[in-house]
Amino acid sequence: MSFHTLAFAPLFPWPVIAALGAAALLLVGIGVWRRASGTVLRAVVLAMLLAMLANPRLLAENRTPLADVALVVADESPSQAIGDRPAQTRAATDELTRRLGQIKGLEVRIERVGAEPGADRGTRLFEAAERALADVPRRRLAGVALITDGRVHDVPADLGRSLGAPVHTLLTGRPGERDRRLVPGASPAFALVGENATLAFRVEDQGAKGEAVVAVRVDGKPFAAITVPLNRDATLEVPILHAGANVVELEAEAGPGELSLVNNRAALSISGVRNRLKVLLVSGEPHAGERTWRNLLKSDPAVDLVHFTILRPPEKDDQTPIREMSLISFPVRELFEEKLSEFDLIIFDRYRRRGVLAPAYYRNLARYVQNGGALLAAVGPEFAEADGIAESALADVLPALPTGAKLEREFRPRLTDAGRRHPVMAGLAGTRPGDPPWGSWMRQIEVGTAKGATLLSGIDDRPLVVLDRVGEGRVAMVLSDTLWLWARGWEGGGPHAEMTRRLAHWLMKEPDLEESALLASVDGGRLEVAARGATGPVDATIIAPDGAQTPIWLQPDDQGVARASVEAAQTGLWRVATADGRVALAAAGQANPVELAELAATSERLAPVAKATGGALAWLAEGGVPEPKRVAPGSVAGGPGWMGLEEKGDYVVDGIREIALAPALLLALFGLGLLLAAWRNETR
Known part of the structure; x- marks a missing residue:
């Protein structure tokens, strides 16, 4: 493809040509004022000479068209592991990739988004899209398709308009899903040992009425079972038994139509601090060691x-x-x-x-x-x-x-x-x-x-x-x-x-100084478990944040500590329980991750994005994958059963050809002929 534009390659600097043009204009003006014959011919000759000095040229660009880019963002965060959502996501990603690959002039990119290790920032699909498109000019972006359950935590303030292309949403799950969840409220970060701390929480179950039973554990041991009203704030007092972290676990009973029990649990850590340690030191007689005890x-x-x-x-x-x-x-x-x-x-x-x-x-x-x-x-x-x-x-x-x-x-x-x-x-x-x-x-x-x-x-x-x-x-x-x-x-x-x-x-x-303590921690994506005072292998059960249980044997070392290490890919609270009743807790990331707080699929967060960018929003469970179509930029890009991808028509320039519009020799001969004509006209 070529494009022509006019350019100049002056034989003299522009100020010189401008000065000559002014002089020619003055001469023509004098001729017009004196009504001299041949003034018009002289003006034409001078104009041609000036054009010859300006050296006009026609530029022709050699262009190579560039393929437009379509981005598919597949949400593989923990909330997408519920029910048949993983199968929906895989099927939709494969089908959409196949259909887009059949469109000529379209480059397809796939970006898969999981949970960020050690972070608790929720699902960040738009950040992932920006990373995937970091090397793509917006003038090449035909559209973005998000395959997600709608639980997205980084919807931009401009609702995706900065992408410069339609943003389509393909929702997994099903409309109208219900899920009960336990939401922790305000709780103190510190409390005095030997006193009670007051915790706030609520059991949310949209559309439901009645009550729910909440089981309470302190440091892994059963403490109480209380009945609280649904969708209303509740409080609970728990004792602070020791210095350091006192972990309180709350677990609400399952409700009807539950998607998952993973968000029916919450864990809170309260640091126990001693007001002041009161120590009575009674020395029987002065000796060298008395001052040592006192100084310590x-x-x-x-x-x-x-x-x-x-x-x-x-x-x-x-x-x-x-x-x-x-x-x-x-x-x-x-x-x-x-x-x-x-x-x-x-x-x-x-x-x-x-x-x-x-x-x-x-x-x-x-x-x-x-x-x-x-x-x-x-x-x-x-x-x-x-x-x-x-x-x-x-x-x-x-x-x-x-x-x-x-x-x-x-x-x-x-x-x-x-x-x-x-x-x-x-x-x-x-x-x-x-x-x-x-x-x-x-x-x-x-x-x-x-x-x-x-x-x-x-x-x-x-x-x-x-x-x-x-x-x-x-x-x-x-x-x-x-x-x-x-x-x-x-x-x-x-x-x-x-x-x-x-x-x-x-x-x-x-x-921390108990000789039979069971310890657990998450480090580098692995759950490390240690049981002190072991004389042989220790039988234990690991309970993942999603409730899955895995039996494991801890093997003792020469220090009498039985150890084991397993992969801890899930974010949330991990529990380890031994056959003799010991319990240890460890949090991977946050104990109550944002990603697992709400599990019901929703269109509320991404519907404004589709509207603002002209994209489509569809439930995969109701109509499958919409048919992709090419549309002109700025036109409607979504409707029932279809999603539009803009034809941007971007290109790169491979080379430029120059064509002289006024060859100097031709202009010189033509100007000479006009001068002769003017001389003959004056000699009559």
Whole structure:
């Protein structure tokens, strides 16, 4: 195809030609004013000379037509996996591609859109269309066809007009679908441990009336089942049981005509925070390690520390001046009777019975532990003597009792097999291959058979650090008073700060430090599952966000942790449950993804786009794939049973040919003839 246009290639610069033209016009004007004969012929001659200098040329373009582009965007997001939508999408994509491929001068592109890994931005069809057309000028775009259920979350403000072509929508699913869904409302991000948090939610079921039963689980364990009215806001109070993430799951019962149960569930995570950790530290006598315990506890801004050092029994009379005695008496009754239950942790540091605490108070301490309290006993030589706490009612809750021997020699603490697997010790500095060894301790108190778990051993593999559960509470013992050597860096020291921090948090039932915890996380598109304290393979079941269940065996390693890894392609909340009742939760992306919030197919979001761009909107279940037709730009591009694709007629220019319109020789001969004619006319 060619196109002709007029162009000039002047023999002289345009200013020179303009000056000559002005002079010629002046001469012709003078001739007209004087009415000289031959003026017209002279004017024609001058005009021809000027045209010869302008050198006019005709340009002819060699054009190659370009094929128009038709884009088919296939929605393969999670909501498109409901019912027969995947089959509808595949069939429509194949059929539309076949029909468009039969149209001459049309290039067909297919763009498939799934869920974005690790993101929760919903279905982004228009962003995908822009990416697919990044190298296509809009003057070549014949049209865009979207195959989707209508749940699109990036409809542009200009309703697709910026594409410059008709946007057609082929809807999967069926008109009038119903689906019940649970919609989480406002919930606090943080709440105090031991108090209740109020959650808001609603069960939506358009067109339905009545009530629905909602099952509630906290940290994977059943909590309650409540009945709430449909399509109305409801609230629920749940307890915050521990620090860290408290996961609350809500699941509404299935309604009639449900498309899927995947959006009948919702999960909320509330971070439990302790208002202030109240710790009571009672030191029996001043020693080098007392300041170590105090510094460790005071360095934590979340700890309210109450510290007493008992230097002398109340009955002692040694003529000590009043000014050297405490200004206040030890508040025994207030601490060990009235406010004992308010403390999160009680620490006895080398405490010796000196008549300060009556036997009833030791019984109170034992009940405090059995009812859920936490006790840490750091003992020294006094524990092996007659006035130690082992001869009080606390002996019922202590995990180890003394033999009376005090072992006074240097030794290095060592991890036991139980300690190597226990989260209190696992991963501490000095426990990994290549880490420098721990420094030595100087004294250990010998005990008989220890209950619970021995994490560290000392001289001749005797128990050194022992943990135990007693009733609802927990007890820990450190059977040496030379832990402070690690704090001073003796022989390289050791991880005293981290070890004691973990001991305290284990005593206060921190979930991350449970030795039999089941852990789950999603990383890099895979679900990683770990079960601590495993002695053999662990039978577990994985429940995907869509409710599909998959059995799996967790295989133990040499650290006593059973592990497994599976692909986690779906976005949402994954649950892992073991045969012994342990449950772990992990979220891939968002626990309640936008993509799965609404599942019923709809035309509401894309109907305005079809109207604004002149495209068609059709339900595949009612009329199948519309017949594609070529239409002129700007004309009607959609109707019942058909969809229009504009003929843009774009092209590229391969070359340009130049044709001279006024050859110089021809103009010169013609001008000479006119001059002769003018001379002859004047000589008459």
